[in-house]
Structure formats: C-alpha cells, structure tokens
Amino acid sequence: MFFITIMLIYGWLGGMRSVAYTDTMQGIALLFGVFMLLIGSIIYFGGLPTAADYMQAYAPEKLGVPDGPGVANWFSLLLLVGIGAAVYPHAVQRIFSAKSEKTLKRSFTQMAWMPFLTAGVVFIVGIIGIAAFPGLDTAESEQLVGMMASAVANQNALFYWAMVLLFGGVIAAIVSTADSVLLTFSSIVSNDLYGRYINPTASQNKKILVGKLVGVAAVVLLVIIAWFPPATLYQIFVLKFELLIQVAPALILGLYWNRLHPKAVFAGMLTGTVFASYMTFANITPLGIFSGLWGLLINLLICVIGSLFMSVSAAEEEEADQVIGM
Template identity: 25%
Template sequence: MNSPWPLLITLTYVAIAMVIGLRARAGRSMNSLEEWGVAGRSMGPVTLYLLIAAGSVSAYTFMGAPGWAYSKGVAVFYVAIYLSYLALVAWYFGPKVWQFGEQFGHVTQASAIADRYQSPALGALAAIVMAIGSIAYAVLQTIGSAYILFVMSGGLIPIWLGVVLVLSCIAVYLYASGQRAIGRTNAFQGVLMLIVAWAVGLWAVHSATGGLSFAGVFERIQAEHSEFLTLPGAGGDMSFSFWTTSIIVSMFSFMPPVWTQWMSASSARTIRRSATWLPTYYVVILPMVVVGFIGIFSLPELSRADTVVLEYAMQHLPVVLVGLLGAGTLAASMSSSEPFIHSVSLSLSKDVLQPVLKLSDGVTGKLARLLILPIMFFVVAPLAIAEPGSLVMILLVGLGFASQVLPAFIGMFFWPRASRLGVMAGIVVGFLITVAFTTLWPHPMGIHAGFWGLMLNLPVFVAVSLMTPATHAEVVERFFRIAAPRGFTQRGCRATV
C-alpha cells in the first residue's frame, strides 16, 4: 500500500481525539478524585450511552470478531448477546451503584466493597487483582493500536513507536481531563466506529456480490460452507455449553471501569435511560462480522484470521475507506484501553496507596493523575512492545477473577447476611478453580473455567458467611436502604430492614 491517505486519515483522527480530550477539561481543576475520577458525577444520557458503548466495543469488534466469523462462523454472536445482557445489568445495578457513590462518596468499585464489608484489606485485594486483568486488557488494546499504525504507515511506524505514540496521546488528555476526556473522546469514537463499520461493511458487500444486501454473502456461505451458520461452528469448539457459560460468566464480570462509568452519570435515571438504549449500539458488530464471512471465500488462505477485514479492505476498498477503517479500529482500541488505565490508577491510589500511606483526599487526587504515567510507560508500554505469549492467558485469568468477585455484589445488593470472610473465602476458592481450569485443564466438559469457579465459589461464600459474623447492622442497613428501598420479601411476606 503506497498511498499516504490511510496514514493521514488515521493520524487526523488521533489529532481530533486529542483536541476533544484536552478541551473536555473546560478550565476545571482536576486534582480531586470526584472531578478527575468520576467527572463530578455530571454525564448526561447521550454521553453516557456512547461512553459505555464505545468502551465495550474494543478492537475485538474490528479485528477479533470478524476473525471469529472467518474461522468459526455465527458463534461470534455470543458477544452481541452478552453485551446486551450487560445493559440489563447496568439498568438494574447502575442506579443503585450511583446512589452508593453519591451518598457514601465512593469513586471506585473497591471503595464500595471496602465500605460494605468494613474491610480496607478486602477493598485493596479487589483493587489489586482487578488491576491485573485491567492492565492485561489495556495492553492487548495498545498492541492493536500499534498494529494499526504499523499497517496504515506501510511499516514506517514500527510497533514500539506506535505503542509510545498512542500511549503518549492518551496520557496527555487523560492527565489533563480525566474521566471527562474519556466521556468526550468515547462519544466521538463511538459515532466514528458506527459510521466506519457500516461504510466498510456495505462497501465490502458491494465489492463481493455487486449489491448491498447481506443475503448474497450468506447464500453463498450456505451453499459452500454451511457449517459456518450453526454451532459448534467451523472449528467445532463452540458447543452449546461453552456458548451459554461464556455468556453467563461475562454477564457477571463487574469490571471496575464500568462501575466508574455508572458513577459518572448525572443521576440514577440517566443510567437507566442510557442502559435502555445501549443494545441498539451493537448493530455495529454486524457489518464487520459480514466482512469476516466474505473473507471465507475471498481470502481462503489467510494466515491470521483477525487481519481479515484489514486484508480485504487493502485489496478491494478505496484508500479513503482503508484510512477510515484504520481510524475506526484505532478509535475502538483507544476507547477501550483508556477507561481501564484510568480505573487502575484511580483504584490503586484510592484503595491501596491512600489507606497504606494514610494520605489525604487532596494528595490522593493528585497521585491518581500522576500514577497513569508510570502505569502506561513502565507497565503497559513494555508489555505491549514485548507482546508476551502468556498475555491472553493473563487476561483470561484476570477476567475469570472478575466474575469471582460476584459474592461481594450479592452481599451488596441481595443478601444482607453476607460476611467479609464469606466473600474472601468464595473469591479465593473461585479464583483458584478458575486459574486451574484456565491453565492446567482448560474449560473441562466444554464449560467456561469462570463458571466452574462460580459453582464452587458461591456455596463456599454462603457457608462461610453463615458461620462467621455479619457486618455491623447499621452499615448493612445503610446499603440496603438503597439496594432494597421497599424492604424485603421473604416467603411471601414483606418485611423492612
């Protein structure tokens, strides 16, 4: 590819994102956790919709999902379904989390856990282990960003330089404007991704079939490769049990950036309104996946499945669309990595360093902003440049852990009797099972490792909670006035806290 246009368009996108991110500050001081961490709890429904939507649509949508369609087929749509179920989760839990934050001053997920169980140690443990999965996720997205710059520049921007460039851009506006920068840039990136996905998808369909209907693509797949249209897919590895347990485990993985996004809303009603319409955004996945299906008969010898859209675009699409694809893919990876970097910095400052070093809120606010720099340049950048082979494994274990924190949330929203030791015991058992069933004996009987972890985690959590002292009644009452504003029902009888 000799044209300079793809790189120019991609770099123009980066410049626009930087301007938007820097202007998001609008003269406010960013040294408080409330402002830098949760944007002063000010985001309206449209910004919140695009913030959550763009944050959940990562480079996976532009590279991984078409790659799955190319190698497995319709199995890829489990992602669209679990993303919609995450909207149901946001609809129910988001307003309550927002009220916890607003009334009790929480700015992170781990702060809420520490408060509910009156245990800074449990909060710190949750913050540290969630940070492992979050950093692995940010590293994967950064690798995707650098790869896009490498391809769009025709190899002129090597991977290491791409990593430094992308992280530097994010660092500048994240330091300057915090969560407000994430909100504004994600809104821009969310719109860009939607336009690019449909433009590239429709153009690819037209070049492959001569029309704009997806039917031509799927009729050919049905005639020549019908195994791509059903489970377990062409690879034979997406069984009903793996589809189902992957959805359930993903649905119950309350990742810290999502929690921070909920707390950034201007009101509980705002979250509910945004969550209601969130599933509509996932039409962004369909055209990209269709390009993956086109690749099945157009690029049968592809060595890396996740490059199917880029390869097809470079061979069949005009250079302007290739540039827009580069910008869209970069937008997807940046919009997903920056919330994770932000939440790691926020949570390590608030939930680990503040209690250990006994820092004031003012110092902690400044520390959270500064901490993004060592996290990005001494952790994320070296890992992204080195591309360790075990990174996906770290990510899988990290995400597996995220679902193992479920007992902490059951005790926050549903079961007042949950105890600190019960939660800890459940998490430890669930985490060990998840690690073992991810590394030593991957997904036994075709069931997701995180699901096995939950099946042991939950009984241990209940048993240990019943055997150990509950949290102080006044703390439980404080939380459940929000979690259950109309009291409880037990065996058909109503009671109040």
C-alpha cells in the same frame, strides 16, 4: 506509543469527562466506518450468498450444526461475557459519574440494543471474509477485518477515507477503554489501598498523585506485554472475562443481600481467581465449559456459605441497608 501518550495526557488532565467526550467521537467514527466496510464488502466481495456458496463447496463444516460440546462451549462463553461485561469496574464507575438518573436511563436504553447492531455488522463482515480470504490460519484470521478494510480502501477515495475513519475510531475505542480502566485502577490505588492502609492521613491531592503515578507504571508494564502478546486476541479476550467475572458475587449479591460478609467475598474472589487461572493455564475445560465459570461457582459457594456462618455487626448491617436501599 503516540496514542498511549495521548491517553495518559488526557486521562491525567481531564479524568472521566475527557473519556466521555472521546467515547462519543470514536463511537460516531466507528459506526460510520463499520457500515461503510459492510457496504464495500458486499459490493466487492459478493455478500453473504457468495460466502455461503463458498462454505458449502469448500468448508461445509462451517454451515453444520455444532455438536453437544460445541453448544456447551458457546453457551458458557455467552454466560461468561454476559456476566463479565455487566460488572466492568470502569462501567460501574461511569454509572456514578452520570449527570442525572434520567441521563443514565437514556444511556442504558440505547446500550441495550446498540451492541447487537454494531457487533452484528462486524459478524456479517467476518462471514463475507471467509470467501474473500480463504485458508487463513488462527493468527491470520485475527487480521481479517484489517485485510478486508485494506482491500475496500483501495477501490476508491470514498472508501479509502471511510476506512481511515474506521481505524481511527478503532484506535480511539481501544485508547478510551484502556483509559477508563486506568482511571478506575488509579482510583482503587489512591483511595482503597494507599489512602486506607498505607497513608490514611495523606491529603486528597497526594492520594490522587500516587494513584496516577502507579497507573503510569502499570501502563508501561502492559505495553511491554502487548508488544510481545502471550496468546491470540481471542484467548486474551476470554482470559480477561474469566478473571473479571470473579467480582460478580461482590457486586451483584452486594446489591441485594445485606448479610454478605466482606471476608467471605474476598476469600471467594481470591479462590475463584486462582482456581480459574490454574484451569486456564492447564487447559482444563470440564464439559467444554470455560474455567472462569467453574471459578465463579466456587467463588459463589464460598461467598454464600461463608456469609451465612460469619456474623455481621449491627453497624455494618445498618450501613448495608442504607447503601442498597432496603
């Protein structure tokens, strides 16, 4: 609750610039902390050879080649996360807030390889944790990094403060990501909903105030949901991308096709979201492929076919040409 309050304060006062500063600080803390966790895990738990020997003896299925449905499931997850992460609304908003094109290119150059480094380190820690804390069930396994960090922190003062820095960075990362989404959500409410349909004559200050107040109300609702989580972190993670991926046709096709019709986009997005949600809650996964991708396929078909049959006015087509630079 304390960190949520801090998030609301600096988001209310500082906007996207404050998020950029916190991202920088938490990124440094996370990078240092996660590497110290890896070093401590190798020193005190034996590293990858020990984990491999344990799995060979007690859990050989973890070293086996996945079957066909398993490969399809993992490949669909890669597609789901790859496409979904590329259309994060708050990430797109950050593109427009960059100081210059040079700064943006330099940022993306680093972002292209950095996730492999940071996520790869955590992956290795997780492999080591199989031998360090065997026999965990699904819920307990989601606490593995915390358990390993706690064990490493108890060894000496250096690792203790490194783990404090790590979890401070984790909390800051969660808060800054949530704040980016909150700012984007508030902007959608203030400009696209309230300013366009509810009160078009409202001043800019009033629209911003309405967006912030609605954002605060949304945070309160989400805190209640987080306090009583409806599923595991992994399931929530997948569900997020299954819904988020439905905006991909609007953003990706909209960049390259000036005939894309807004009504077809909305119909496809709505249909894909409803279809993916139903399949998720009904636990329907044909061929082992996540429901979000099936929803995206239907979404894409509606967008393309609907845009081909719906006419676009000359003014709309000219505006699209100016936006996408064709």
